[in-house]
Amino acid sequence: MWRRVTARVWGVSLQYFGGPTTYPFGRVSLRGHNRRGVVTVSVAPAAGLADQPARISVWGLMPLQEVTLRALATNEQGSLFDSCAHYQADKQGEVDLSKDASKGGDYVGLEPMGLFWSLSPASMEKPYQRLEPMNVKKEPMKVEMSVHRGYSQPGAIPGEVLARTSVERWFSLPEVRKIRLKEGVVRGSLFLPPGDGPFPGVIDMFGDEGGLIEFRSSLLATHGFAALSLPYFNFEDLPKVMEDFHLEYFEEAARFLLRHPKVKGPGIGVVGTGKGAELASSMMTFLPEVVAAVCISGCSSITASALHYGKLTLPGLCFNMSRVSISENGVFDIYEALDDPMDPANSCCRIPIEKADGHFLFVVGEDDRNWKSSSYAEIATECLRQHGKDNYKLLSYLGAGHRINPSFSPVCLIALDRVLGVPILGGGEHRAHAHAQEHSWGKILEFLHFHLR
Template structure:
């Protein structure tokens, strides 16, 4: 019943704002600044999801204590929320860029805290990620100002003001082309203009399927970005099986043949299993000249990788080394076999064969596996062979899944294959800062090595 009431309330909010002017994907909001009228403004009211927004409240009584609250309903109808406590200044104003939160889902000076701290509401199934499945539509957010301090998951005080926000993962001029050519499946995002544009292949981890939001954001920053699924999509294998690098090689050559893609080389961005595949592509495919490896491993994991007559078998997981908390969260940090064990040397990715440049992005508190150590292992092999074609971004306090700036942090995620919550590790605030910094560095890295 609560879910149905919430959904109806959301529909009413959408109807209320339906008449707003929306030129070029923007919302035009008019607020009254008369004395005694409380208003909340977000600028831009409609903007790119990886760009900051300025949040301010005006018209409060001096030193008034309030709770700011954000609500989002995803495509599946799940409600996500966040809240923070603020106190107005002597003039009755609150500017999140200069005022620290005094409580709620985060504390301290966090101008974008209401965005990155969004998590499933109390009545929802926990551990769900807030990630868009349809990048052509914005993430719609309602933001409220409530009287007094109210704790997360508690009934908030009276509403003093509200506004609506849209967070877009794509620009209107970016073209999205669904690909089904040869064995390759995916979505190609092309920036506006004639190009040619630097080409990037984007891949995620062992959840499979087509995940487009990072590729669409890359296209907004001037890259021709191919979101490449490799299982659990259309006629691709339903589950992870042994991988043949020829599939990824075909995707690389397909991208390079496009008239709007600038050669002779491309970049690859991968997270988790995608990072392992990105490393393999960089090692064996000369057309790949830059690889961003986020929370990856220095060896092949679980399923083997084949390329011609070369086979790299996968490290195994030992489930006896998995710890399960009283709340049912799985900690698999120690489950993976040691890549440095001589018995596992045949699983190692030969990084030293790569001629391009690596960017390793890791969280030092990653509990999904030891990605920080794995990055050091990969760097060690490069150094042993006299190579310095790498950059390491290692973040204290960050966990496993490091996404673009300001996207909601999910430190425990429901595994879409196993159906159990997996501990990703880290702290929300440190992880959010790692996302903001690393995304900027990823864009700089790709721009430098592909242009």
């Protein structure tokens, strides 16, 4: 069992359905003039997948010159996100983020992708927004990289621009097909990799914000999975708010995916975050169609809303709002709000995962402040152990918070709740959380390929 992971791997090659994909290593830059000559900044590839690494380098600087590298991006609502880091050129007047450490700014140390994962709302924007794409097929996330003279602090006016370039971060390949799904009562988006297939099938779900969230499903399709992004409330004609759930809805989605001519059986996988992880565990427990479940920051019991399946009902653990604290800057800490799943009075809420025959991958951050996901994973794995099961792995990351997304996703440790409209503390430390995202995403893909092959 994997208890804690600290490994870091930077040289990841892009693979999807068994073959490599290459992107053009273009350099599109605005060159500025230094006393030494022309300064150039390059990001390679200039267009690539959002979960793949890019190499950022600068040349033409003065020997040992101090500069600030800055990244700028906007979300689909037009809000600006930025990040910055301080670097010192070598004796040849060059900076290479794959070899050189940041001396300050939004992060310090050797972080080749730090300018991407440290993107956060600019000082003039509403804080605590998340930089996550809503329309993954329409256009990429466009990031502008610039080099400025001297060290400028986050939020301050940067120095003179010496060079500038732009980069595109795609969440889908052009050849990936997106099919908007309206099959019986099931809603969502199905992403199909290029080629004839058949491909392993995966259902992808997020948490209690509801709606249709596609960026992870589209990335799964680039790695060879037929991925169904499955909303379960607050989308089209689904319930507007989170009510009691009926597992038959998720069963119908699983059966639809297995019937699809591009999907190979005999079983499918499920990936879920938060409430989605809880539902993924339930699907693994009760649905024979599901043979692999990735449970990210989930609970070992049903929470808030009851789960029904036929004559079976699992009531939800209650949230006690009297245990919520609010900081001076208005951030809600709900860490203690959920009732204790280990209280004997709450045993009826527990998901009986010992009945599952498939394989679990639990992914948690040990500094999750949204709820006690690390403890919940321990409860789940201990239950499996007590029943003589070894059908699980646990990835537990020191310093990581709640929302563990694919590699290089901007880290958001406090996020606006899309239902309540208030900032919720997710916990974690930026650098540790970024490392957890990078390592866990590779392990998630490896787990799904192995158990769905």
